[in-house]
Amino acid sequence: MHIEDSNCNKTHRERLRRLALSDLGWNSFFESEFWGLRRPSLVPARVIEELKGSHRLRTEQGDYLAEVAGRVRYQAEDRDDLPAVGDWVGITPRPEEGRARIECILPRRTKLSRKVAGREQSEQIIATNLDTVFVVGSLNREFNVRRIERYLTLVYESGARPVVLLNKADLCLDTSSVVGTVESIALGTPVHLLSALQVTGLEAVRAYLARGQASAFVGSSGVGKSTIINALAGTDFLRAQAVREHDDRGRHTTSSRQMLFLPEGGIVVDTPGMRELQLWNSAEGVARAFEDITILAQGCKFRDCGHRGEPGCAVEAAILEGTLERERLENHRKLEAELRFQERKADPRAAQRQKAEWKKIHKAMRHIKPDRF
Numbered sequence: 001m002h003i004e005d006s007n008c009n010k011t012h013r014e015r016l017r018r019l020a021l022s023d024l025g026w027n028s029f030f031e032s033e034f035w036g037l038r039r040p041s042l043v044p045a046r047v048i049e050e051l052k053g054s055h056r057l058r059t060e061q062g063d064y065l066a067e068v069a070g071r072v073r074y075q076a077e078d079r080d081d082l083p084a085v086g087d088w089v090g091i092t093p094r095p096e097e098g099r100a101r102i103e104c105i106l107p108r109r110t111k112l113s114r115k116v117a118g119r120e121q122s123e124q125i126i127a128t129n130l131d132t133v134f135v136v137g138s139l140n141r142e143f144n145v146r147r148i149e150r151y152l153t154l155v156y157e158s159g160a161r162p163v164v165l166l167n168k169a170d171l172c173l174d175t176s177s178v179v180g181t182v183e184s185i186a187l188g189t190p191v192h193l194l195s196a197l198q199v200t201g202l203e204a205v206r207a208y209l210a211r212g213q214a215s216a217f218v219g220s221s222g223v224g225k226s227t228i229i230n231a232l233a234g235t236d237f238l239r240a241q242a243v244r245e246h247d248d249r250g251r252h253t254t255s256s257r258q259m260l261f262l263p264e265g266g267i268v269v270d271t272p273g274m275r276e277l278q279l280w281n282s283a284e285g286v287a288r289a290f291e292d293i294t295i296l297a298q299g300c301k302f303r304d305c306g307h308r309g310e311p312g313c314a315v316e317a318a319i320l321e322g323t324l325e326r327e328r329l330e331n332h333r334k335l336e337a338e339l340r341f342q343e344r345k346a347d348p349r350a351a352q353r354q355k356a357e358w359k360k361i362h363k364a365m366r367h368i369k370p371d372r373f
Contacts, residue, residue: 021060025129025212025267030088033106042090042103047083048259055083057091057100058259064093064100072102079123080113081105085257085269086128086214110159112216115278121345123280127216127257127269130160132208136219136228137164137182139172146331149185149289150277151218153335157285160216162189163208167224169193169201185328187291196227205232209266214259216269229270233262279338286339290332296324 024046034044045057045064057064068083076082083089088106093099112126112133135151137143148164155162164186169175175193182191194201208215209232217225230236260268279285287294293315297305301312307329309316318324 019058019060019261022212023261023265024058025131025214026088027212029109030106034088034090037090037104039090039103041092043093043100044106045089045091045093045100046259047085047087047089050083050085050257055102056258057089057102059091059093061093061095064091064098066091066100066102068102072104079125084125084128085259086130088129112154112158112160112218113280114154115280115342121342126218126271127214127259129214130158130216130269131213132215133158133160133162134205134208134215134217134228135162135164136217136223136225137166138219138223139166139168139175139178142220142222143178145181145185146327147220147277148182149328149331150279150335152186152189153279153282153285153289154218154277155285156288157279157282161208162186164189164191165205165217165228166191166193167196167228170195170198187289194228196224196231199231202228202231206264206266209262209264209268211265212267214267214269216271218271221272226270229260229268232266232268233260279335280342281339282335283339286332286335290328290335292324293329293332 021044026044026046030044034042043059043061045059045066047055048058048063049056051065053067055066055068057066066089073082083102083105087108089102090104090106091100091102094101108128110130111128112130113123114126116122116124133155135148135155137148152162152164164182166172166175166178166182172178179191179193192201192204194205196202205228217228219225257269257271260270262268296315296318297307299314300307300310302310305313305315307313307315315324315329319326319329
């Protein structure tokens with residue numbers, strides 16, 4: 001068995017050395033952008049891993065360890081202007097050294113990103129040029145439908161196709177009820193049940209992993225992202241650990257983002273589990289993730305209805321009728337509040353304007369005389 005696995009891995013490594021650009025995800029969009037550079041000396045390459053101070057790239061000729069050209073770093077205004085996993089770049093290779101220099105970054109078709117953890121107001125790119133993003137939830141005590149809403153918002157903003165995977169289905173006694181709950185907030189996004197440990201439900205996932213198609217798996221620590229990828233690959237690409245028994249919380253197994261090439265031709269990105277997931281410039285993502293609330297709000301009596309008990313509120317009516325969860329409305333408010341907070345932090349003048357408006361409101365309220373009976 002060990003010999004068979006060794007031969008399988010050897011065959012896979014040999015296939016990687018023979019990859020065509022289309023196997024790496026190259027298409028007419030990138031072809032047009034690349035030749036528009038009019039720099040025939042450059043070679044197209046894809047960033048498959050970010051390392052400290054360098055990047056690992058893959059080309060038709062093989063892998064390179066690359067540094068970013070000083071000119072690119074100098075012109076970069078923020079992190080968004082530097083290479084990320086999934087990017088297509090133009091490089092000057094040094095084959096005899098196995099190294100290269102990144103001279104430019106091609107425009108991105110999609111970009112999955114979030115706000116960095118903590119108080120810093122900056123963007124962290126998770127991966128770019130993805131076709132599909134799998135939002136992985138776990139059907140154990142850690143299952144949280146509000147967290148799935150938040151991840152879906154992130155994916156909608158990215159421009160990639162979202163798919164929800166409910167892993168560890170073997171631990172759930174009423175899967176149909178859970179699927180129904182998730183489908184009610186996923187608004188047409190596909191939802192699939194699977195158990196990576198028992199190798200069931202994986203065919204539905206493989207349907208999204210055509211040759212040259214790039215996908216990422218996102219979700220909290222312990223939901224089974226690495227285990228799913230290993231099951232799809234048929235080998236232990238990634239180290240996986242069991243969740244803690246006393247609380248079903250995950251352990252951080254993946255520590256960096258990297259692109260992996262499956263034997264059948266699909267490309268996957270495993271990402272570290274996220275304890276803290278804050279949105280970054282996700283107004284469009286919020287609108288798409290909560291489109292049902294937006295549509296309901298159009299039926300409210302007042303255009304500026306806050307859905308807090310106003311007469312003729314269609315959103316409140318839907319909650320009373322049981323067609324909308326109050327928790328979903330509250331999560332919508334929470335995400336919108338996060339975006340407004342980011343906007344104020346990014347634009348101090350906007351914060352000053354808002355502060356001035358509130359001062360006017362409070363001043364006006366002080367001059368209102370109470371009704372006398």
